[in-house]
Amino acid sequence: MFEGGTYAAKKCCQLLHQYIGNSSNLAILDLGCGTGDQGRILREMGVKGFFYGIDMSPGMLESAKSKGLYKELKQSILPEIPYADNTFDIVISAGTLCSPGNAPSESLPEIIRVTKSAGLLCFSYRQHWFENQESGWKKIHEEMLEAGLMKQLCCEVDNYIPTQNISGLYFVCHKC
Numbered sequence: 251m252f253e254g255g256t257y258a259a260k261k262c263c264q265l266l267h268q269y270i271g272n273s274s275n276l277a278i279l280d281l282g283c284g285t286g287d288q289g290r291i292l293r294e295m296g297v298k299g300f301f302y303g304i305d306m307s308p309g310m311l312e313s314a315k316s317k318g319l320y321k322e323l324k325q326s327i328l329p330e331i332p333y334a335d336n337t338f339d340i341v342i343s344a345g346t347l348c349s350p351g352n353a354p355s356e357s358l359p360e361i362i363r364v365t366k367s368a369g370l371l372c373f374s375y376r377q378h379w380f381e382n383q384e385s386g387w388k389k390i391h392e393e394m395l396e397a398g399l400m401k402q403l404c405c406e407v408d409n410y411i412p413t414q415n416i417s418g419l420y421f422v423c424h425k426c
C-alpha cells in the first residue's frame with residue numbers, strides 16, 4: 251500500500267490522515283499537485299473528499315488528470331490561487347512550498363485565504379530553505395501564527411529527500 255510517490259507526499263498524507271480520519275465530503279485543494287499522488291494516496295487511505303489540484307505545469311496536470319481522481323485541475327502559478335475566500339476544508343501541499351525556485355512565501359496568506367475557518371492546512375517545507383532568511387518562509391509562517399490567522403497543531407522534522415540527505419519540516423495547522 252502507498253507504493254510510489256515522494257517521501258514528502260506520503261508523509262503529508264499520513265499526517266493529514268491522523269487529523270481527518272476517513273471523513274467524507276471534504277473539499278481538498280492540492281497545491282503543486284504534480285502527478286496527483288496526494289489524491290491517490292489519500293484515496294487509498296479511505297479519504298472520500300473532492301480533490302482539486304493546482305500546478306504550474308501542464309504536463310503534470312495531464313498526468314494528474316489521467317488518475318481520474320480530481321474533480322478539477324487548474325493551471326496556476328503560486329502565489330496565485332484562483333478560488334474564492336473560504337472555499338476548502340483542507341489544503342495540502344507536498345514538495346512545493348518553501349523549496350528554492352518553487353512557490354514564494356506570499357503563497358501562505360493566499361492558502362489561508364482560500365481555506366474555510368477551522369479548515370486544515372498540511373504542508374512540507376525544505377528545512378534549510380525555511381531557515382534561510384532569503385526565502386522569507388520562516389518570517390511569514392511566524393507572522394501568520396502571531397497574527398492569529400492559523401494555529402499550529404503539529405510540526406515534525408523528518409526526511410524530505412532521503413537519498414540526498416535533505417530534511418523537511420511537516421506542519422498541520424488550522425485556520426483560525
Ligand SMILES: C[S@@+](CC[C@H](N)C(=O)[O-])C[C@H]1O[C@@H](n2cnc3c(N)ncnc32)[C@H](O)[C@@H]1O
Pocket residue numbers: 255256258259281282283284285286287288304305306307310326327328329343344345346351352353354
Ligand atoms: C517536487 S514536485 C511535487 C509534486 C507532488 N506534490 C508530490 O509530492 O509528488 C513540485 C510540484 O510543484 C509545482 N510547482 C512548483 N512551483 C510552483 C508554483 N509556483 N506554482 C504552481 N506549481 C508549482 C511543480 O510543477 C511540481 O509539479
